[in-house]
Amino acid sequence: MAFEQVYEVVGRIPRGRVMSYGQIxxxxxxxxxxxxxxxxxxxCPQGLPWHRVVNASGGISTHEMTDPPGLQxxxxxxxxxxxxxxxxxxxxxxxxxxxxxxxxK
DNA sequence: CCATTGACGAAGA
DNA sequence: TTCTTCGCCAATG
Numbered sequence: 001m002a003f004e005q006v007y008e009v010v011g012r013i014p015r016g017r018v019m020s021y022g023q024i025x026x027x028x029x030x031x032x033x034x035x036x037x038x039x040x041x042x043x044c045p046q047g048l049p050w051h052r053v054v055n056a057s058g059g060i061s062t063h064e065m066t067d068p069p070g071l072q073x074x075x076x077x078x079x080x081x082x083x084x085x086x087x088x089x090x091x092x093x094x095x096x097x098x099x100x101x102x103x104x105k
Numbered sequence: 106c107c108a109t110t111g112a113c114g115a116a117g118a
Numbered sequence: 119t120t121c122t123t124c125g126c127c128a129a130t131g
Contacts, residue, residue: 022114032113040112067112
């Protein structure tokens with residue numbers, strides 16, 4: 001699992017759109033490496049739209065140690081992403097679809 | 106080299 | 119719908 005690839009994919013996520021760790025892993029031919037992707041994000045270099053990466057549930061999984069709590073949500077809302085009452089977003093709506101790069105259905 | 110942990114995910118209760 | 123369990127990858131002790 002080349003973390004560089006992970007960073008590259010994350011960098012391709014357009015504004016107002018998000019991707020799950022598992023989705024990124026699958027994009028790298030490693031559908032079962034979602035956790036490894038998370039590890040890569042833990043060392044995400046600056047200048048990367050890491051806030052566009054959320055878990056498959058559309059929730060925020062960041063930990064306050066490496067990232068201020070609530071920051072990711074604010075950044076996403078800044079891009080027009082609407083969150084549900086549960087602090088989660090409509091993955092089916094904001095999820096970036098590979099190859100097509102359009103919202104699902 | 107083996108065991109534990111972690112920004113995950115899908116399935117079962 | 120929410121919580122728990124198991125599986126997978128990479129890193130660390």
